[in-house]
Amino acid sequence: MGVVVVISIGGWELRLRSRGLNTDYDDGGPLWANLREQVYQADNKATVFIGSSRICYDLDPEVFAQETGRQAIQLGLAGHSPLPFLRDLANDERFHGKLVVDVMEILYWSSLPLHTAESQADVDYYHHRTPAQWASFQLGRPLESSFVFLNQKFLSLNVQLNGLRLPDREGVHGEPPFPVEFWSTCYDRQVKMMPRFLRDSAQQHVVTGLWSFFGSMWKSPPAEAIIAETKQLVAKIRAHGGDVVFVRCPSSNHFLELEQKLVPREKYWDPLIKAAGCKGYFFSDYPGLSKFTPVEWSHLSPAGAIGFTHELIKVLPSSFTQSPS
Amino acid sequence: MVFNSYTFIAFFIVVLLLFNGPFGWKTRKTILLLASYVFYAAWNPPFILLLWLSTVVDFFVGRALYKQTNQAKKRALLVVSLIGNMGMLCFFKYGGFLLENFVTVVNAFGVHYHPAKPNIILPAGISFYTFTTLCYTIDMYKKESAPVKSLLDFSLFVTFFPHLVAGPIVRPPQLVPQFETPRRASRQQLMEGLFLLSLGLFMKVVLADSMLAASSDAVFNSAVAVPGLDAWMGMLAFTGQIFCDFAGYSTCAIGAALCLGFVLPLNFRWPYGASGFADFWRRWHITLSSWLRDYLYIPLGGNRKGGVRTYVNLMLTMLLGGLWHGANWTFVAWGGLHGGYLWVERFFKVRKERRVAAVIAGSGAGTVMPKPVVSEGNFAYALFTFLLINITWIFFRASTFGKAGSMLSSMVGLVHGAAPVLATVAMVKIGVIVLALVVIHWLLRKTTVLAAVYRMPWWLTGVLWGAMIVLLLLSQASSNSFIYFQF
Numbered sequence: 001m002g003v004v005v006v007i008s009i010g011g012w013e014l015r016l017r018s019r020g021l022n023t024d025y026d027d028g029g030p031l032w033a034n035l036r037e038q039v040y041q042a043d044n045k046a047t048v049f050i051g052s053s054r055i056c057y058d059l060d061p062e063v064f065a066q067e068t069g070r071q072a073i074q075l076g077l078a079g080h081s082p083l084p085f086l087r088d089l090a091n092d093e094r095f096h097g098k099l100v101v102d103v104m105e106i107l108y109w110s111s112l113p114l115h116t117a118e119s120q121a122d123v124d125y126y127h128h129r130t131p132a133q134w135a136s137f138q139l140g141r142p143l144e145s146s147f148v149f150l151n152q153k154f155l156s157l158n159v160q161l162n163g164l165r166l167p168d169r170e171g172v173h174g175e176p177p178f179p180v181e182f183w184s185t186c187y188d189r190q191v192k193m194m195p196r197f198l199r200d201s202a203q204q205h206v207v208t209g210l211w212s213f214f215g216s217m218w219k220s221p222p223a224e225a226i227i228a229e230t231k232q233l234v235a236k237i238r239a240h241g242g243d244v245v246f247v248r249c250p251s252s253n254h255f256l257e258l259e260q261k262l263v264p265r266e267k268y269w270d271p272l273i274k275a276a277g278c279k280g281y282f283f284s285d286y287p288g289l290s291k292f293t294p295v296e297w298s299h300l301s302p303a304g305a306i307g308f309t310h311e312l313i314k315v316l317p318s319s320f321t322q323s324p325s
Numbered sequence: 326m327v328f329n330s331y332t333f334i335a336f337f338i339v340v341l342l343l344f345n346g347p348f349g350w351k352t353r354k355t356i357l358l359l360a361s362y363v364f365y366a367a368w369n370p371p372f373i374l375l376l377w378l379s380t381v382v383d384f385f386v387g388r389a390l391y392k393q394t395n396q397a398k399k400r401a402l403l404v405v406s407l408i409g410n411m412g413m414l415c416f417f418k419y420g421g422f423l424l425e426n427f428v429t430v431v432n433a434f435g436v437h438y439h440p441a442k443p444n445i446i447l448p449a450g451i452s453f454y455t456f457t458t459l460c461y462t463i464d465m466y467k468k469e470s471a472p473v474k475s476l477l478d479f480s481l482f483v484t485f486f487p488h489l490v491a492g493p494i495v496r497p498p499q500l501v502p503q504f505e506t507p508r509r510a511s512r513q514q515l516m517e518g519l520f521l522l523s524l525g526l527f528m529k530v531v532l533a534d535s536m537l538a539a540s541s542d543a544v545f546n547s548a549v550a551v552p553g554l555d556a557w558m559g560m561l562a563f564t565g566q567i568f569c570d571f572a573g574y575s576t577c578a579i580g581a582a583l584c585l586g587f588v589l590p591l592n593f594r595w596p597y598g599a600s601g602f603a604d605f606w607r608r609w610h611i612t613l614s615s616w617l618r619d620y621l622y623i624p625l626g627g628n629r630k631g632g633v634r635t636y637v638n639l640m641l642t643m644l645l646g647g648l649w650h651g652a653n654w655t656f657v658a659w660g661g662l663h664g665g666y667l668w669v670e671r672f673f674k675v676r677k678e679r680r681v682a683a684v685i686a687g688s689g690a691g692t693v694m695p696k697p698v699v700s701e702g703n704f705a706y707a708l709f710t711f712l713l714i715n716i717t718w719i720f721f722r723a724s725t726f727g728k729a730g731s732m733l734s735s736m737v738g739l740v741h742g743a744a745p746v747l748a749t750v751a752m753v754k755i756g757v758i759v760l761a762l763v764v765i766h767w768l769l770r771k772t773t774v775l776a777a778v779y780r781m782p783w784w785l786t787g788v789l790w791g792a793m794i795v796l797l798l799l800s801q802a803s804s805n806s807f808i809y810f811q812f
Binding site: 001002003004005008009012026130131132133135136139140143149150151152155156157158160161162164165166167168169170171172174 | 326327330331332333334335366367368369370531535536539744745746747748749750751753754786787788790791792794795796798799800801
């Protein structure tokens with residue numbers, strides 16, 4: 001029995017490493033909750049970030065910490081709306097920190113369960129987490145940081161079987177075939193593209209193709225209700241002693257064109273910032289933020305994230321970046 | 326904590342080491358009891374108080390019941406225990422359901438009463454440990470077994486972590502004597518226990534969670550009607566999921582106990598290989614079926630009070646059995662359907678027995694017995710049983726009668742323009758797993774897992790065991806709760 005296990009798992013692990021894959025962390029409720037519980041630090045010791053995938057790729061928490069002396073608590077979630085996170089923090093009277101909200105308009109204004117269910121599930125997990133679940137997360141961490149094959153999102157048995165891509169009936173869509181190299185989650189929840197993805201234009205084309213495919217299904221969402229709710233939520237956070245700013249990270253090419261067409265700034269972003277009464281940083285307004293080109297129209301490379309983080313620190317209010325000392 | 330978690334693996338290694346340490350028997354039992362409390366508190370620490378309350382009350386009430394000779398006082402003690410146990414269960418599990426139905430009824434009479442929805446958290450395993458303590462109290466009342474001598478043994482009987490939250494539901498004579506004499510697992514027991522633990526985790530993590538749960542959820546949670554093919558496959562996915570989830574838990578529980586040297590009763594015996602519904606209930610959740618038989622069906626009169634009462638008792642038992650699973654009328658309907666199947670089956674069985682008796686009476690002794698209408702080894706009847714059980718699971722899984730109706734409509738082709746939700750690969754997985762389950766259950770229906778394993782060559786056992794662990798490691802499904810925890 002042991003021989004079968006060692007040979008099979010060992011062989012699989014070696015094969016994955018020979019492909020250049022990194023170890024990473026399962027970006028589920030446990031990892032999110034691990035950071036969520038850290039938002040109660042003194043408000044000059046941490047800055048909290050929520051949003052969708054762009055802030056996860058474009059912000060380097062390590063660089064942020066080195067430069068500001070504050071922890072960057074990354075609570076964004078790829079492919080999902082951050083509104084459940086904003087609601088959670090606004091309804092938490094103990095939270096009085098500084099909050100940066102990344103806005104990817106299509107997701108921010110989406111009320112589809114597809115775009116909100118997982119963010120809400122993370123919030124629920126945090127609030128109902130049991131001591132056993134907390135312990136499991138702590139015990140799993142050394143394993144996840146040692147074995148490449150422990151990558152539930154891309155390398156689990158079920159995902160491998162789903163990758164067989166048998167022809168489906170019309171109207172049925174399986175999981176989008178993102179390349180595994182596109183997505184590696186760090187312990188601080190920064191998401192990084194792996195070196196092979198950055199070298200391989202074919203893989204980048206797969207992802208831009210997926211953006212085009214998704215884009216063909218997107219529609220302009222109604223703006224008013226979400227803007228009104230955001231205004232209320234921001235007011236709640238300020239009433240607790242916290243503060244909020246909004247950030248629009250870079251996008252380019254067809255993706256940006258699509259966004260300009262479906263969710264134009266003047267109809268979504270500008271009214272949101274005005275209603276919330278917050279500062280908003282739209283990348284194209286700032287030369288420092290607009291000099292970065294997303295690898296696949298939507299996200300920055302790890303090197304780009306370092307530069308973007310430096311530039312973001314320059315534009316954020318000093319209360320969001322000042323050192324504890 | 327759940328068996329499919331890193332926490333349990335670490336916990337179990339520590340418990341195995343401490344329990345097998347150089348300590349006296351009382352110390353080792355105390356270690357096991359404390360470990361069981363840790364196991365339970367790892368969910369929600371405050372609920373351990375309920376467990377303590379239930380344990381202490383039933384220990385002392387049980388002892389007093391056994392010694393009491395005055396019938397009136399005895400009855401009063403029994404009522405105290407029943408109110409304590411059932412009251413707790415009713416409050417936590419059925420409080421919201423009772424209030425909801427009360428509101429519906431008073432609203433129907435024109436009274437505008439709309440109370441706030443109660444926010445009651447269900448303590449893990451309350452249905453299981455309540456039944457465990459209840460049977461002790463009733464046994465003491467009827468003097469069917471001797472009272473447990475020490476509070477330590479009784480606490481361990483109620484709290485022993487392998488069976489605590491989702492069974493098997495144990496009776497005092499099955500477990501208490503094992504605490505009375507010092508024991509350690511033999512090497513064979515340890516290996517068998519580890520094998521069962523691996524098998525249970527394989528069923529839960531690989532088959533139920535990784536391969537079937539998403540398809541079942543996609544179909545049953547679909548906001549719109551699904552086509553017939555998706556409805557049938559969703560139903561089959563749940564059929565596989567519920568078995569692999571629950572039998573997986575029981576297999577883990579039996580395996581974990583065996584690693585410590587204790588034997589828990591069998592809870593599943595290849596239920597999808599059952600020929601008939603009485604046979605199904607002798608194979609599915611055996612410890613609950615036998616509990617309901619001994620503490621509900623027989624006290625109601627069983628089959629001793631004539632034909633009509635037998636049918637009534639049968640139906641009452643199945644309806645209450647359905648309600649035990651969850652505070653929703655869909656569970657009652659599920660129990661009612663099974664009660665109906667048992668009625669029909671019993672009707673034909675009794676008719677056949679009468680015909681046989683008539684033939685014997687008419688022909689005299691030595692006459693060749695007429696062939697049974699349906700034999701227990703009839704594969705066609707087993708398939709028919711399986712089909713009806715499948716359809717009945719819809720009421721178990723659907724959250725409302727509307728959803729159950731929508732599923733049934735889709736299955737018989739009454740829905741048009743529905744949106745498909747299942748990918749081809751998902752349907753292939755469901756088909757392969759459910760077919761394999763039915764074949765394995767049918768072929769092994771007269772034996773047990775361990776007996777089947779002992780018949781295999783050693784190298785094949787090793788390869789299969791290794792393959793299960795490899796698939797378990799590759800599945801990486803998160804530590805999802807077992808379905809039966811909610812009951």
